[in-house]
Amino acid sequence: DVVLTQSPLSLPVTLGQPASISCRSSQSLLYSDGNTYLNWFQQRPGQSPRRLIYKASNRDSGVPDRFSGSGSGTDFTLRISRVEAEDVGVYYCMQGTHWPPFTFGPGTKVDIK
Amino acid sequence: EVQLVESGGGLVQPGGSLRLSCTTSGFTFSSSAMSWVRQAPGKGLEWVSTISDSGGSTYYADSVKGRFTISRDNSKKTLYLQMNSMRAEDTAIYYCAKGDGMNVWGQGTTVTVSS
Numbered sequence: 386d387v388v389l390t391q392s393p394l395s396l397p398v399t400l401g402q403p404a405s406i407s408c409r410s411s412q413s414l415l416y417s418d419g420n421t422y423l424n425w426f427q428q429r430p431g432q433s434p435r436r437l438i439y440k441a442s443n444r445d446s447g448v449p450d451r452f453s454g455s456g457s458g459t460d461f462t463l464r465i466s467r468v469e470a471e472d473v474g475v476y477y478c479m480q481g482t483h484w485p486p487f488t489f490g491p492g493t494k495v496d497i498k
Numbered sequence: 499e500v501q502l503v504e505s506g507g508g509l510v511q512p513g514g515s516l517r518l519s520c521t522t523s524g525f526t527f528s529s530s531a532m533s534w535v536r537q538a539p540g541k542g543l544e545w546v547s548t549i550s551d552s553g554g555s556t557y558y559a560d561s562v563k564g565r566f567t568i569s570r571d572n573s574k575k576t577l578y579l580q581m582n583s584m585r586a587e588d589t590a591i592y593y594c595a596k597g598d599g600m601n602v603w604g605q606g607t608t609v610t611v612s613s
Contacts, residue, residue: 424600426543428543433593433603433604433605433606434535434543434593434603435603436601436602436603439601445601475542477542477543479543479600481598481599484545484548484557484598485548485557485559486559486560487533487545487548487598487600488545489542489545490542491542492542492543
């Protein structure tokens with residue numbers, strides 16, 4: 386099974402400042418069709434997860450443009466250009482290239498300093 | 499607007515059974531694979547099962563294989579998860595999610611396995 390590791394696991398941030406979360410995979414997530422099936426999810430406190438980014442770098446509809454995803458192969462990054470209070474929560478990466486099983490990273494908790 | 503609403507959670511004894519439902523609206527259900535994902539208290543997300551759009555293909559996590567059964571009724575736009583031989587470690591919030599890309603999630607239903 387593909388193992389995803391995230392760093393850091395805890396990320397205190399200052400409002401208005403940028404933030405960055407890394408997700409590394411135990412094997413390449415490039416699929417034979419040329420796509421890379423790496424998604425990012427946000428889970429605010431007490432809420433369901435919400436997908437932010439799909440195929441590594443595509444922002445979902447309604448997601449603020451301060452969120453961006455990048456990376457390829459085994460190394461991926463979620464960036465928040467300027468953190469807002471509503472961005473507090475846990476962020477998960479998930480791979481859909483080598484499934485079953487789908488696998489999630491352990492999550493990165495973002496809170497305000 | 500795409501909506502997913504889970505139901506059927508509750509308290510069940512170890513070894514017992516429960517059936518979860520996920521009623522959907524706002525999209526062509528019969529054209530979309532569907533998934534179940536769970537989250538144990540204070541823990542991260544764990545994929546449980548996925549079913550193809552027709553229902554002809556099903557996939558399970560090793561932790562639930564042989565005990566859980568995913569199914570769907572396309573005429574009712576509803577997804578199901580039959581859970582048998584339940585264990586304490588099945589205690590979690592269970593979410594249904596649209597597609598194998600999981601682009602939309604329901605609000606979840608809580609399952610507690612305890613005597």
